[in-house]
Amino acid sequence: MIRSPRYTGVAIALHWAIALLIGFIIWLGWNMDDHEARFQLHKSIGITILFLTVARIVWRGMNPPPALPDEMKPLEKRASHWVHMAFYALLVLVPLAGWLMVSVSPFNVPTVLYGTVSWPKLPFTSGLRGEDFYSIIEFMHSKSAWVFISLLALHVLGALKHEFSEEDGVLKRMIPGLFGKTGGPSAPARGFLPAFGGALAIFAIIAVTPLLINSSSSESDPAINSTKPTVASNWDVDYDTAEISFSGIHDGNPFSGTFENWTADVAFYPDDLTRSNVWVEVDLSSAETGKKLYDDSLTSAEWFDVKTNATATVSLDNFRDDPETIWAIGDGYLADAALTLKGINTVVPLKFWILISEDNIATMGGEAALKRTPLELGLVSDPTADWVSEDVSVTISGKATRTTP
Numbered sequence: 001m002i003r004s005p006r007y008t009g010v011a012i013a014l015h016w017a018i019a020l021l022i023g024f025i026i027w028l029g030w031n032m033d034d035h036e037a038r039f040q041l042h043k044s045i046g047i048t049i050l051f052l053t054v055a056r057i058v059w060r061g062m063n064p065p066p067a068l069p070d071e072m073k074p075l076e077k078r079a080s081h082w083v084h085m086a087f088y089a090l091l092v093l094v095p096l097a098g099w100l101m102v103s104v105s106p107f108n109v110p111t112v113l114y115g116t117v118s119w120p121k122l123p124f125t126s127g128l129r130g131e132d133f134y135s136i137i138e139f140m141h142s143k144s145a146w147v148f149i150s151l152l153a154l155h156v157l158g159a160l161k162h163e164f165s166e167e168d169g170v171l172k173r174m175i176p177g178l179f180g181k182t183g184g185p186s187a188p189a190r191g192f193l194p195a196f197g198g199a200l201a202i203f204a205i206i207a208v209t210p211l212l213i214n215s216s217s218s219e220s221d222p223a224i225n226s227t228k229p230t231v232a233s234n235w236d237v238d239y240d241t242a243e244i245s246f247s248g249i250h251d252g253n254p255f256s257g258t259f260e261n262w263t264a265d266v267a268f269y270p271d272d273l274t275r276s277n278v279w280v281e282v283d284l285s286s287a288e289t290g291k292k293l294y295d296d297s298l299t300s301a302e303w304f305d306v307k308t309n310a311t312a313t314v315s316l317d318n319f320r321d322d323p324e325t326i327w328a329i330g331d332g333y334l335a336d337a338a339l340t341l342k343g344i345n346t347v348v349p350l351k352f353w354i355l356i357s358e359d360n361i362a363t364m365g366g367e368a369a370l371k372r373t374p375l376e377l378g379l380v381s382d383p384t385a386d387w388v389s390e391d392v393s394v395t396i397s398g399k400a401t402r403t404t405p
Helices: 009-030 038-062 075-104 131-165 194-221 292-299
Strands: 111-113 118-121 235-250 253-259 260-265 277-283 312-323 331-341 344-354 360-373 391-402
Touching: 009 075, 009 131, 038 075, 038 111, 038 194, 075 131, 118 194, 131 312, 235 260, 235 331, 344 391
Parallel strands: none
Antiparallel strands: 111 118, 235 253, 235 391, 260 277, 277 312, 312 331, 331 344, 344 360, 360 391
């Protein structure tokens, strides 16, 4: 029997890593309906396969695979070659099709690789976004699993056929851990840095793109859509203790977040509430939830749209006592909160309490309830609140020091 020489160790590792990922991603694709975490993992693995394939193609170019045995028929050699080429084409085109699909999706859901890396959409695809084109790409992408399975069947059957014929070792040359047990050693491997360094460099350049875009966007200072009232502020807010937070329900689970950057001009007179008014400006891009997918979603066009509406404003007036609400800590009050977000105005009641110490330090807390759809938040991906709750609670807390009576 004539034994085939083996592939390099790197080629073997890449072969089996990609094979396992392909099997897992196909399973994910068939079992991720209404499952956000699996959907994000599916996209993460797809991008991983794409860049492992880039490394594998470069490695193959610098480390040609061992020749097939001379005893194989010419037709069988050509069939083996074209099956391999079809695999390489699919390993590039199918992840690219998936990337294109999420780029043109009308739902506009961000991609966050492994919950950590924000992944951009393909460039020049914004004009292609829409249901019709998305449906075509989705159909092609979903059916690719059967093409992979068909090619895999041919690949395995061919390897088994030649393993048990006179070309002993065709299968063994790609099985890990059999070096020295079949065939001779392969040629010295070379090109590790170009293969993996090149793939990693391309990945890094693409991954850093959202950071550069967000950085350039943050340098701009979009005009605030609301007219700032005159506030004769008599309180200094302690921003180290103060907090504006929000909470709601997503996919049946509670979520919460805070705005890290905001300012407030506060004029509050507990003995003369008619003189009181407050102006708050909130940097929408500073929303943090502790989950990167949520953070990226909030800054997108269908939610806060921070590229064109970086700031939300709240004007508080019509302050009055709130005897109906029992606060265990301090005196209760009501105010009308006029919110302007994305150029849309709404007024909701703010219930809050304040406890003022003898040294003129006030501790306070309060809450307001908002409806997200009137503010045109998430109307594309979730217009009927199937995923994200319609009701969103906003809470405030913190301390301030009185500067004038």
